Amino acid sequence: MTDSQTEATSPSTFGCSRRQLLVGSGVGVLGVATLGALAACSPGGSSGTSATPAADGSLAKVADIPVGGALAATGADGKPILLVQATAGTVTAVSAVCTHQGCTVSPGTDKLTCPCHGSAFALDGSVTHGPASTPLPTVDVHVSNGTVFLGKA
Secondary structure, three states, rough: OOOOHHHHOEEEEOOEHHHHHHHHHHHHHHHHHHHHHHHHHOOHHHHHHHHOOOOOOEEEEHHOEEEEEEEEOHHHOOOOEEEEEEEEOOEEEEEEOOOOOEEEEOOOOOOOOOOOOOOOOOOOOOEEOOOOOOOOOOOOOEEEEEEEEEEOO
C-alpha cells in the first residue's frame, strides 16, 4: 500500500477514513437535493398566497383576485385550485393540478405556470406551452355579494 492509499483509507480523528467521510458527505448532499426535487414535483408544492375556505365556505373576495390574473385557493377535499378574474367582475376557477405530472400550477398575470416542467396555461386553463397537452379542468364557483364560493349558484 502506498502512502496516499494509506492516508485515504486510514481512520481520521472522526472515526472514519477520509474516503468514508467524503462518500458519506456526497450521499448526504445527494439526499437533500433529491428531497428538494421531489418536493418541487409533488402535487402539494405551491408558492405564493393561497386562500383557504372560511367557516362559511367562502374562498376569497373578488377584490382579492387580480384582474387579468389568478389567486391560489383550496377547493373541495383540500385540492388546489386557481380563482381567475380574466376580466373585471367575472370569476372562474380551474384545477391547479398540472395535467402533465400533477405538480401544483402557480397563478400569474395573464397566464398560469407549472414550476416543475415549464407547462403554461391561459387563464381559461387551455395549454399554451407544453409538455402538458391537456387543459386544466374547470371548477364550479359562484360569486355572491362580492365573495367567491365553491359550486354553482
